[in-house]
Amino acid sequence: xxxxxxxxxxxxxxxxxxxxxxxxxxxxxxxxxxxxxxxxxxxxxxxxxxxxxxxxxxxxxxxxxxxxxxxxxxxxxxxxxxxxxxxxxxxxxxxxxxxxxxxxxxxxxxxxxxxxxxxxxxx
Amino acid sequence: xxxxxxxxxxxxxxxxxxxxxxxxxxxxxxxxxxxxxxxxxxxxxxxxxxxxxxxxxxxxxxxxxxxxxxxxxxxxxxxxxxxxxxxxxxxxxxxxxxxxxxxxxxxxxxxxxxxxxxxxxxx
DNA sequence: GATACGCTAAACCACATGGTTTAGTAATTC
DNA sequence: GAATTACTAAACCATGTGGTTTAGCGTATC
Numbered sequence: 001x002x003x004x005x006x007x008x009x010x011x012x013x014x015x016x017x018x019x020x021x022x023x024x025x026x027x028x029x030x031x032x033x034x035x036x037x038x039x040x041x042x043x044x045x046x047x048x049x050x051x052x053x054x055x056x057x058x059x060x061x062x063x064x065x066x067x068x069x070x071x072x073x074x075x076x077x078x079x080x081x082x083x084x085x086x087x088x089x090x091x092x093x094x095x096x097x098x099x100x101x102x103x104x105x106x107x108x109x110x111x112x113x114x115x116x117x118x119x120x121x122x123x
Numbered sequence: 124x125x126x127x128x129x130x131x132x133x134x135x136x137x138x139x140x141x142x143x144x145x146x147x148x149x150x151x152x153x154x155x156x157x158x159x160x161x162x163x164x165x166x167x168x169x170x171x172x173x174x175x176x177x178x179x180x181x182x183x184x185x186x187x188x189x190x191x192x193x194x195x196x197x198x199x200x201x202x203x204x205x206x207x208x209x210x211x212x213x214x215x216x217x218x219x220x221x222x223x224x225x226x227x228x229x230x231x232x233x234x235x236x237x238x239x240x241x242x243x244x245x246x
Numbered sequence: 247g248a249t250a251c252g253c254t255a256a257a258c259c260a261c262a263t264g265g266t267t268t269a270g271t272a273a274t275t276c
Numbered sequence: 277g278a279a280t281t282a283c284t285a286a287a288c289c290a291t292g293t294g295g296t297t298t299a300g301c302g303t304a305t306c
Binding site for chain 1: 136137139140148204211212213217219
Binding site: 018020044045047048051052055068069070 | 293294295296297302303304
């Protein structure tokens with residue numbers, strides 16, 4: 001993962017795979033935050049939170065600006081757009097599956113309306 | 124990460140953070156594939172590929188059906204929809220940034236048109 | 247200049263991950 | 277029933293991850 005050849009998507013998805021880091025991104029959506037502000041909501045040590053921020057930086061999801069003794073972070077959403085782009089390829093699949101579910105439910109409903117059930121709906 | 128309390132998003136994003144697994148999903152987009160078929164394109168051992176499939180299963184991105192001695196996998200896109208949902212919150216940020224980039228480019232262009240550049244564009 | 251503040255660095259730990267190899271199981275084919 | 281096929285399980289290894297604590301460094305404040 002630390003491999004230099006690792007793709008941007010690797011870093012992005014890895015960064016997003018941790019709830020602490022996702023929470024930090026949410027926080028950053030409200031505006032620029034210092035490392036201290038980002039760390040505050042969590043019970044873990046300051047150093048641990050700081051490491052999480054570095055993971056976000058490595059994924060280019062956060063940009064840091066040093067101002068005096070505090071480091072100000074802001075959200076950099078471009079990699080999220082890339083991740084979204086990757087996901088969008090599969091959009092038709094989840095639509096399709098939702099459609100299938102809908103069809104099953106419709107069939108179920110019409111079965112009930114007729115007072116007949118052809119067969120059990122598989123779990 | 125193996126924590127039972129880990130959220131579905133944790134598993135989904137973690138599964139997507141590896142290029143081998145992303146490639147497997149692409150392959151599954153063309154239809155049901157056996158473990159052997161999924162493993163074939165990779166230089167790694169069969170066992171290693173099989174483990175990757177298990178990670179995808181844990182994330183519920185793949186469902187397995189045993190038929191005789193071969194295990195057939197199919198794509199289960201629902202978690203991708205969830206990931207997409209999470210990402211969509213940030214859509215306005217990357218649009219905003221793309222808009223900003225566009226604005227910069229426009230300004231650059233109009234500057235060129237006038238034969239003047241107010242200041243250097245920061246890298 | 248001493249002290250407090252905000253943060254990073256480094257050493258350390260337990261455990262997860264991604265890979266290997268070898269062995270084992272169950273289904274198929276000869 | 278022996279051999280082959282498709283796969284999992286288990287043991288092992290190196291490295292990564294997420295956390296800790298302690299130390300250090302630059303900036304602000306007194």
